[in-house]
Amino acid sequence: MPAKVKKPREKSSAKFFFKSLKPWALPIAVACVLAAGSTVLAIFGPKILGNMTTEAAKSLGATGEIDWAPLAGNAITLIILFLISAALGYFENFILGRVAAKYIKETRLKILEKINRLPVSYFDKHKYGDTLSRMTNDVDTVGQSLQNSLSEIISNIVMLIGILVMMLTISPLLSLIAVVSIPISTIFVAKIAGHGQKYFRRQQDTLGSLNSIIEEDYSGQLIIKSNNHESASLQNFRETNNSLYESAWKAQFFSSLAFPITHIFTNLSYVAVCIAGGYEAIAGIITIGNVQAFIQYTTQFNRPITSIAQIVSTIQLTLAAAERVSKFLNKEEEKKEGEEKLEKIKGDIEFRDISFSYSADKPVIENFSFKASAGQNIALVGPTGAGKTTIVNLLMRFYDPTSGKILIDGSNTKNADKSSVRGLFGMVLQDTWLFSGTIEENLRYGNEKATLDDVKKVCKYLHIDHFITSLPKGYKTKISEDSDNISAGEKQLLTIARAMLKDPPMMILDEATSNVDTRTEQLIQDAFEKLSKNRTSFIIAHRLSTVRNADLILVMKHGEIIEQGTHEKLLKKNGFYAELYNSQFKD
Numbered sequence: 001m002p003a004k005v006k007k008p009r010e011k012s013s014a015k016f017f018f019k020s021l022k023p024w025a026l027p028i029a030v031a032c033v034l035a036a037g038s039t040v041l042a043i044f045g046p047k048i049l050g051n052m053t054t055e056a057a058k059s060l061g062a063t064g065e066i067d068w069a070p071l072a073g074n075a076i077t078l079i080i081l082f083l084i085s086a087a088l089g090y091f092e093n094f095i096l097g098r099v100a101a102k103y104i105k106e107t108r109l110k111i112l113e114k115i116n117r118l119p120v121s122y123f124d125k126h127k128y129g130d131t132l133s134r135m136t137n138d139v140d141t142v143g144q145s146l147q148n149s150l151s152e153i154i155s156n157i158v159m160l161i162g163i164l165v166m167m168l169t170i171s172p173l174l175s176l177i178a179v180v181s182i183p184i185s186t187i188f189v190a191k192i193a194g195h196g197q198k199y200f201r202r203q204q205d206t207l208g209s210l211n212s213i214i215e216e217d218y219s220g221q222l223i224i225k226s227n228n229h230e231s232a233s234l235q236n237f238r239e240t241n242n243s244l245y246e247s248a249w250k251a252q253f254f255s256s257l258a259f260p261i262t263h264i265f266t267n268l269s270y271v272a273v274c275i276a277g278g279y280e281a282i283a284g285i286i287t288i289g290n291v292q293a294f295i296q297y298t299t300q301f302n303r304p305i306t307s308i309a310q311i312v313s314t315i316q317l318t319l320a321a322a323e324r325v326s327k328f329l330n331k332e333e334e335k336k337e338g339e340e341k342l343e344k345i346k347g348d349i350e351f352r353d354i355s356f357s358y359s360a361d362k363p364v365i366e367n368f369s370f371k372a373s374a375g376q377n378i379a380l381v382g383p384t385g386a387g388k389t390t391i392v393n394l395l396m397r398f399y400d401p402t403s404g405k406i407l408i409d410g411s412n413t414k415n416a417d418k419s420s421v422r423g424l425f426g427m428v429l430q431d432t433w434l435f436s437g438t439i440e441e442n443l444r445y446g447n448e449k450a451t452l453d454d455v456k457k458v459c460k461y462l463h464i465d466h467f468i469t470s471l472p473k474g475y476k477t478k479i480s481e482d483s484d485n486i487s488a489g490e491k492q493l494l495t496i497a498r499a500m501l502k503d504p505p506m507m508i509l510d511e512a513t514s515n516v517d518t519r520t521e522q523l524i525q526d527a528f529e530k531l532s533k534n535r536t537s538f539i540i541a542h543r544l545s546t547v548r549n550a551d552l553i554l555v556m557k558h559g560e561i562i563e564q565g566t567h568e569k570l571l572k573k574n575g576f577y578a579e580l581y582n583s584q585f586k587d
Contacts, residue, residue, distance in 0.1 A: 014319060016326035017142065020107065024099045028150070031099070034092035035151050036158040041085040043162040046300065048078045050293025092151055100147035104139055110329060111135045119334040120398040121358075129212025134328050137207060138321035145318035149311050156304035156311075163301045170290045170297075171280060177272045178298050181265035189258045189312065196254030196312075201320040202247040208324070210240050251316070258312050266301075273298045337400070338415040342424060345409045347374035347505050347536035349395070354404035356394060364390050365559040368404070372536055372552065377529075379539045379547035381580065382556035388540045390559075392508050395538070397421045426499035430511035432491040439468055440475040442494060446502035458501045464493045507537040521546065544581045553577065 021028060052074045111134065167175040217224065217233055224233050277291045286294075354368040365387050372378050380388040393399050394406060397418045406413045413421050426446070434442050443455050455475065459465040467490060471477040479486060486494075499507065525546060541547050548567045555563035555570065555577045563570055563577050570577040 014322070016329075017318070017322045021103070021146070023106070024103065027095050027099050031092045031095040031151065032154045034088045034095070035154045038085045038088035038092060039155045039158040040162055041081045041088070043159065043166060043300075044081055045078060046293045046296035047166055048074050048081075049296070050287075050289035050291075052289070053292050054287045054289030096147050096151055100143045103146055104143035107139045107142070107325065108135055111139070111325070114329055114331070114333075117333040118331060120393070122331065124358075127209070127212035127216075129210075129215040130208035131328070132215065133208040133211040134324050137211075138204060138324045141204075141321035142318055142325065145314055149314050149318065152307060152311055156307050159300065160304045163297050163304075167294060167297050167301065170294050171277070171286055174273055174276055174280070174294055174298075177276055178269050178301055181269040185262045185265040188261045192254050192257050192261070196251055196316055199247045199251035199254065200316040201323065203244065203251050204317075204320045204324055206240065206244040206247055210237075210244055213237055213240055255312055255316060270295075270298050334418070336418070338413075338417055340411060340416040341420045342408060342411060342413075342416050343420075345424060345505055348372070348407075348409050349506075349536060350405075350407040351391070351394075352405045352407065354394065354401045354406065356390060356399065356401045358399075363559065365394075365401075368560065370554060370561060370564065372538075374536055375534050376551045377532060377537045377539070377549070379541065379550035379553045380556060381541060381544060381547060381553060381577065383580075384542075386556040387559040388556055389510055391556075392427075392510055392538065392540065395508070396425060396427065424504055425506045425508050426502045426504040427508045428492075428496050428499045428510065432488070432495045434479055434491060434494060436479070438473075438476050438478050439471070439494065442479065443475075443498050443501055445498055450501050455497075455501060458497050462493060462497050462500065464490075464497060467493070505535055507532055507535055508540075509538070510540045511542065525549075544577075544584055555580075 052071050056071060115131070164175065164179065167178060213236060217237065224230060274295065277286070277294055280286050281288050281291045349372040351368055351370050354365055355363065356365040357363040368387075368391070380391060382388055390399075394401055395413075397413055400414060408416075408421070408424070435445075440452060440455055443458075444450050447454075452475065456465060459468060468475055468477070496509075521543075529549065539547055539550065547553055550567065552564060553567060553570055554561050555575075557576065563573065563575050565573070571581065
């Protein structure tokens with residue numbers, strides 16, 4: 001059996017949409033009034049034209065000639081009405097255009113602010129491309145609907161009511177014939193809209209998945225090509241693209257049915273109005289000018305109904321997009337537990353009976369305890385999956401432990417402000433990240449108050465000043481977002497310098513020397529030893545040559561400390577650490 005498609009929450013999506021418009025309620029209200037005014041003035045056009053026809057017919061029947069004097073007055077009035085109507089329509093579009101642009105800008109800003117408030121666990125579970133699609137495609141869809149559909153809906157509703165009033169003043173019988181088609185066509189359109197909405201929602205979700213695939217394939221081209229994975233990658237894209245095609249054409253098919261169905265009923269009512277109007281004119285019930293005006297009103301009366309039927313697809317797409325934006329903005333944010341500010345610390349750290357798991361059925365850390373004194377250099381070693389990086393994540397409060405306490409100078413980090421805790425550490429990861437900008441801007445990312453002299457001083461400590469000054473513009477050299485104009489090792493050196501420039505009381509290096517050669521690694525180790533003096537430092541490393549000078553080495557396995565001590569003591573112990581170390585230096 002095919003999987004049931006979850007019915008979208010149209011009400012909650014509409015509620016979010018209208019609630020998000022609250023800051024611009026006044027200009028939107030003004031635009032709606034202008035739209036209504038423009039439409040009302042246009043509505044009087046057929047009535048004035050009908051009067052002109054009646055006056056011409058009377059004068060022609062009485063004298064055999066047309067009396068142009070009264071016609072000229074009506075014509076001038078008509079021109080003035082049309083000009084004012086056009087001016088009001090222009091200002092209404094101008095206001096809504098500005099509001100839509102501001103709405104898109106502010107909503108994207110809210111999404112970006114939301115991203116900064118989300119916990120790290122969110123980014124572990126969601127694809128980048130889908131989030132980007134919400135920020136670009138979905139926000140654009142809602143914004144464009146605000147600019148175009150809102151004014152059309154207001155204008156069409158006002159036109160519908162205004163024309164109905166004008167038609168009733170001319171002939172109640174003809175009005176009844178004209179409006180009888182509305183409830184019939186509305187029932188059909190509502191049924192079709194219910195079928196189409198689920199496909200619009202699926203279309204937006206699939207578009208997010210497609211963007212994720214494009215982002216992954218684009219950034220991973222080297223890996224794809226080196227593994228001859230082009231055909232599989234293309235097949236994955238084709239399947240998702242086909243899924244998008246299926247949902248898109250079904251959504252458009254059902255929404256497009258609204259127009260022909262509405263058109264059929266309105267045309268039938270138009271024919272009936274012509275027959276009945278002709279009979280009433282012959283019978284002398286209404287004038288020939290009123291028949292002409294009523295026929296024009298019937299045509300115009302059908303226009304807003306047809307237009308609203310066409311807008312249905314846009315509204316459905318807007319609701320689907322608004323639902324995706326609403327869901328993202330309502331995601332649970334990082335909990336702001338603790339307000340204590342940790343300042344002027346020495347650097348004493350204690351892990352007390354820490355247990356942690358990313359998922360309830362798979363514990364990563366169990367009953368983990370150890371103490372680090374201020375200024376100590378602590379190394380975490382062990383096989384992949386031992387929990388080394390998890391310890392750092394807990395220390396930085398990217399995650400909080402399931403049980404136990406982490407103490408910095410005796411203060412429980414769970415009672416401290418997260419930004420305060422993170423500000424205590426300089427962190428260098430195995431996966432480097434640099435943004436588009438100059439080398440100087442990238443290095444000053446963690447310390448914007450640093451001068452160029454401060455930047456150069458740190459780079460000289462790390463022995464990377466010569467590599468930077470050899471570039472075309474030195475520290476002003478621009479690097480791309482992917483940093484493809486410098487090597488992986490040079491990227492790592494820059495991220496280390498960035499952490500050093502922050503000058504924090506504690507340092508964390510998570511496989512920070514994995515992308516540099518042995519000689520550069522030794523230079524970094526020498527510089528790190530100088531700069532980590534009087535700082536509590538944590539080093540995660542698989543290459544055990546980088547941790548030989550550590551004050552304390554913690555050997556981890558399955559989330560527990562199985563050995564600890566200095567390099568020499570652990571070798572003498574001839575245990576798991578000695579086995580790991582000797583396996584790297586057998587030759």
